[in-house]
Amino acid sequence: MKLTNDSYLxxxxxxxxxxxxxxxxQGWLKVSARxxxxxxxxxxxxxxxxxxxxxxxxxxxIKVEHHAPGGPPEHKPERSARASVVI
Numbered sequence: 323m324k325l326t327n328d329s330y331l332x333x334x335x336x337x338x339x340x341x342x343x344x345x346x347x348q349g350w351l352k353v354s355a356r357x358x359x360x361x362x363x364x365x366x367x368x369x370x371x372x373x374x375x376x377x378x379x380x381x382x383x384i385k386v387e388h389h390a391p392g393g394p395p396e397h398k399p400e401r402s403a404r405a406s407v408v409i
Contacts, residue, residue, distance in 0.1 A: 324390075332367075333385040334374060340383075343367055 332343040339355035343362070350362040352370075362370075374382040 323388075325388075329389055331387045331389055332371065333383075333387070334371065335383055336381055337383075341370075343370070 328345040330344065334341050334343065335355065341355055342353040344351055348361070350364060350367050352360045352362050352367075354360070371384070373379050374384055
């Protein structure tokens with residue numbers, strides 16, 4: 323099992339929207355709730371995730387899914403997440 327950064331999909335959102343963060347061959351990518359794609363540095367990804375994990379922004383849901391390497395991960399709502407945190 324490969325446990326590198328490019329084998330995870332991070333979902334951040336509320337009950338009304340979800341943003342996806344994942345790493346591909348060019349770096350980190352954010353896909354907004356509207357489907358827009360933004361390139362990000364690792365520091366920018368942490369700046370988005372840390373306030374939610376620290377509880378500064380209430381009612382945020384964070385899920386992390388593990389995927390097999392190769393190609394961008396697709397979010398499949400029927401698949402259960404490996405880990406989730408509700409703050």
